Amino acid sequence: MSTPTSAPSVLNPTPGNVYTAGPATGNEILIDGYELVVGLEVHVELATATKLFSASANHFGDEPNTNIDPVTLGLPGALPVLNRQAVELAMRIGTALNCTIQPCVFHRKNYFYPDMPKAYQISQYDQPLNVDGFLELPGGKRIGVERAHLEEDTGKSTHFGGAGGRIHGSTHSLIDFNRAGVPLVEIVSRPDIRTAEEAREYVSELRGILLAVEASDAKMEEGSMRCDANVSVHKPGAPYGTRCEIKNVNSIRSLGKAIEYEARRQIDMIEAGEAVRQETRHWDETDGRTHTLRTKEDADDYRYFLEPDLVPLAPSAEWVQAVADAMPVLPSARRKRLAAATGAPADGEAIMVVVERGQDDYVLAVGEAGGDIARALIYVKEAFAEDGAAAVPAADVAALTTLETSGKVTATQAKTILAEIVAGGGGDAVAIAKAKGFEAMDTGALEAMVDQVIADNSAAWAKYVGGEDKAMGALVGAAMKASQGKADGKLVTALLQSKRTA
Numbered sequence: 001m002s003t004p005t006s007a008p009s010v011l012n013p014t015p016g017n018v019y020t021a022g023p024a025t026g027n028e029i030l031i032d033g034y035e036l037v038v039g040l041e042v043h044v045e046l047a048t049a050t051k052l053f054s055a056s057a058n059h060f061g062d063e064p065n066t067n068i069d070p071v072t073l074g075l076p077g078a079l080p081v082l083n084r085q086a087v088e089l090a091m092r093i094g095t096a097l098n099c100t101i102q103p104c105v106f107h108r109k110n111y112f113y114p115d116m117p118k119a120y121q122i123s124q125y126d127q128p129l130n131v132d133g134f135l136e137l138p139g140g141k142r143i144g145v146e147r148a149h150l151e152e153d154t155g156k157s158t159h160f161g162g163a164g165g166r167i168h169g170s171t172h173s174l175i176d177f178n179r180a181g182v183p184l185v186e187i188v189s190r191p192d193i194r195t196a197e198e199a200r201e202y203v204s205e206l207r208g209i210l211l212a213v214e215a216s217d218a219k220m221e222e223g224s225m226r227c228d229a230n231v232s233v234h235k236p237g238a239p240y241g242t243r244c245e246i247k248n249v250n251s252i253r254s255l256g257k258a259i260e261y262e263a264r265r266q267i268d269m270i271e272a273g274e275a276v277r278q279e280t281r282h283w284d285e286t287d288g289r290t291h292t293l294r295t296k297e298d299a300d301d302y303r304y305f306l307e308p309d310l311v312p313l314a315p316s317a318e319w320v321q322a323v324a325d326a327m328p329v330l331p332s333a334r335r336k337r338l339a340a341a342t343g344a345p346a347d348g349e350a351i352m353v354v355v356e357r358g359q360d361d362y363v364l365a366v367g368e369a370g371g372d373i374a375r376a377l378i379y380v381k382e383a384f385a386e387d388g389a390a391a392v393p394a395a396d397v398a399a400l401t402t403l404e405t406s407g408k409v410t411a412t413q414a415k416t417i418l419a420e421i422v423a424g425g426g427g428d429a430v431a432i433a434k435a436k437g438f439e440a441m442d443t444g445a446l447e448a449m450v451d452q453v454i455a456d457n458s459a460a461w462a463k464y465v466g467g468e469d470k471a472m473g474a475l476v477g478a479a480m481k482a483s484q485g486k487a488d489g490k491l492v493t494a495l496l497q498s499k500r501t502a
Contacts, residue, residue, distance in 0.1 A: 029195050034233040034270075036263050037240055038199050039191035042206060044216045045153060045182050045224040046089045052152045052183035053080030053122065060222050064176035072181045074118030079309050086183035087129070090150050091315060091323045092213040093185050094130030096330055097145045101323075103314035104129040104149070106307040115155035115175055123151035123186075125304045129313070135189070135209070136332055137201045138347035144190030155180035156223075166282070179223075185215070191230065191240070196256040196263075203227055203252050208331040208356065220250050227255055231262045233270070241266065242276045246283050246290055258283040262290050334360050341367060342377045350381045359384060362394060371398025372405045383418050391425040400429035410488045412480070413438040439486060446487060450495045453478045465500055472496060 029035070048058050054071035070078035094101050107125040128149030134142045156179050161171030187206065193199050207225060210218040218225040227249045232241035246262060249255045261283075266276050281290040329337075338360045339346035354360050359380050366380075367373030376397055384392075400421065404414040413433065421427040433439070454461045457478050463471035472493065479492045 030236070031233070031263055032267055032271075033235060034263075034267050035236050036194055036196075036259070037191050037232045037234065037243075038193035038196075038259055039230040039243075040187075040189045040193065040199060040202060041228040041230070042187045042189075042203065043153075043226045043228075044093070044185045044187065044210060044218065046086050046185060047214065047216050048083055048085045048089065048183055050083060051181040052083050052086050052150070054181055056181065058182050059178075060224065062178055064174070064178060067178040068180075072117070072177055080122065080307075082310060082313065083183060086150065087313065087315070088319075088323060089183075089213075089215040090129055090148065090185045091320065092327065093187070093210065093215050094133065094148050095320075095324050095327055096209045096213050097130065097133040097135055097148060097187070099130035099133030099145060099148055101130055101315060101320050103127070103312060105312045106150075106310045107304045108307050109151075110303045111301075113154065114173075115157045115177070115180065117155070117177065117180065121152060121154070122307055122310070124149035129315075135202060135205060137198065137205060138332070138335065138352060139201075140347075141198070143192045143198075143202050146188045146190050148185050148187045151184050151186060153179050153182040153184045191232075196259040199229065199259055200252050200256045203255060205331065207252075212328050212330055220252070223250070226250065229255060229259055229262075231259055231266070232276075233263055233266045241270075242278050244276065244278065244290070245280045247280055247293060249283050254283060254285055257288065258290060261288060265290065331355055338363060338377070342374045344374065344377060350377050353381050357384075365394035366397045366401065369395045369398035370402070372401035375401040375404060379418055383415070383422055392422060393426045396421055396426045396429060403429050403433060407488065409433050409438050410486065412485055412489065446483075446491060447495060449482055449487065450479060450492060450499070453482060454496075454499070464496070 045058075050056060051058050051067075051072065054069050056069045056072055057067045059067060071080055091101055104124055104127045106122050108120040109123045109125070110120045112119045128147040130148035131146070133145035133148070135145060136142050155175055155177040157167070157173050157175050159167045159170035159173045162169035167173065189202065193202060207218045207220075210216045210225070216224055220226070229246045229249060230243045231246060232243040234241040244262060244266070246258050249258050262281070269276055277295065279295045280293045282293045283290050334355050335346045335351050338344075338351050338355060339348075341364060342351070344351050351360075354363060354377060363373060363376050363380050366376035371394070379397060379401070397418075400414060400417055403409045403417075404411060409417065413436075416436070417429050417432045417438070420432055421429065453475060457475060460471045460474040460478075464475060475496055476489055476492050479487050480489065
């Protein structure tokens with residue numbers, strides 16, 4: 001978004017931007033002895049049919065300057081009317097982020113940009129709708145949420161003739177007012193983030209929440225979710241450093257790279273005896289650097305005053321409760337539920353992927369059908385496309401997990417059977433196994449075959465016995481080849497281990 005710094009928060013509390021850090025705990029993640037401090041401001045366009053204060057359509061990708069009206073263009077005499085759906089979606093976001101929903105007011109934030117026709121933005125200042133919440137990362141750390149307030153979006157300027165699409169050096173610009181007046185919620189975190197990876201996790205988790213509550217499509221590539229990062233560094237126990245704001249990062253990957261670069265830039269400046277100045281910077285994906293956009297700005301620069309054309313907003317207790325009662329199960333709770341059922345870690349890759357795809361209910365259904373739910377989790381994560389689970393009866397997958405866990409087919413054979421079941425939209429695992437001639441070797445035959453593999457691969461066996469664990473792979477591979485894939489790799493490994501220690 002092309003607007004400058006947000007309303008006052010812990011990220012920009014006073015001129016000078018100096019914070020007091022607590023004592024070092026010994027658990028800090030340091031970069032050359034410096035602690036990184038990050039707070040994020042995420043701007044989310046809401047999935048309303050119309051704009052925040054007018055009846056023009058809220059729709060991405062339409063012909064430029066077609067979704068406009070007198071309110072959007074700030075024409076004399078045009079008055080704003082608040083969109084009830086936008087308020088409700090903002091309340092959903094606040095509820096999902098564990099915020100207090102409170103009476104609020106709108107202010108005019110005054111500044112001139114060509115893509116904001118009124119020369120001011122209607123936003124919320126010291127009395128926002130949602131305050132004092134938190135977002136829990138998959139690993140359990142809580143990141144505080146200072147506020148999540150309603151405001152209107154700006155139009156979009158496109159610059160031509162310059163490098164990187166920036167206004168500097170461009171020959172001309174075009175303005176599209178379709179986005180002007182689109183409802184936004186700006187979610188301002190507390191400066192609780194300590195690594196670039198935590199920042200990526202925060203935005204990824206937030207995106208999952210927004211999709212779950214259907215407040216936004218959260219498409220960073222289309223600009224319906226944009227992120228600004230406030231970055232500073234300091235020595236543990238010393239006052240927090242001067243922060244720099246990186247504007248409008250358009251992907252989670254770029255966010256991490258921008259934070260890492262900016263932290264290094266500030267550390268290098270401090271180590272060289274230079275002072276970091278508070279400023280707004282732009283992340284340039286092409287050269288992997290941040291560049292100065294403008295020097296420090298504070299809330300006083302925008303001459304906030306109450307919006308005279310809008311009355312205070314005070315959601316009733318009944319309305320707030322109705323929103324809470326209609327909330328879906330959020331990704332964090334779904335991950336914990338699936339972890340409890342499967343025994344896998346809630347922040348492990350399998351559960352993260354399956355929940356993100358929305359396939360966790362299917363995995364649970366396989367368990368309810370009598371299948372091994374831990375194996376079902378792996379099957380779905382590795383073999384199912386994003387929407388593939390819906391077409392395959394859970395009972396078919398349950399039957400396959402039973403075949404594998406009972407030792408009637410090997411893991412490799414089960415993978416082949418699963419691929420056929422998925423491709424056919426279902427299938428009888430037992431019949432497929434029989435048709436393919438799949439059967440696991442009995443223990444006696446398997447042990448005899450392993451003995452023969454050891455005899456035939458004496459050099460690899462000598463290395464393995466001598467402590468070279470990598471030689472195990474050659475022995476297991478030889479066993480699988482000798483058995484034509486019928487051997488269970490786990491049992492082969494166990495037999496080899498037992499024979500080495502015998």
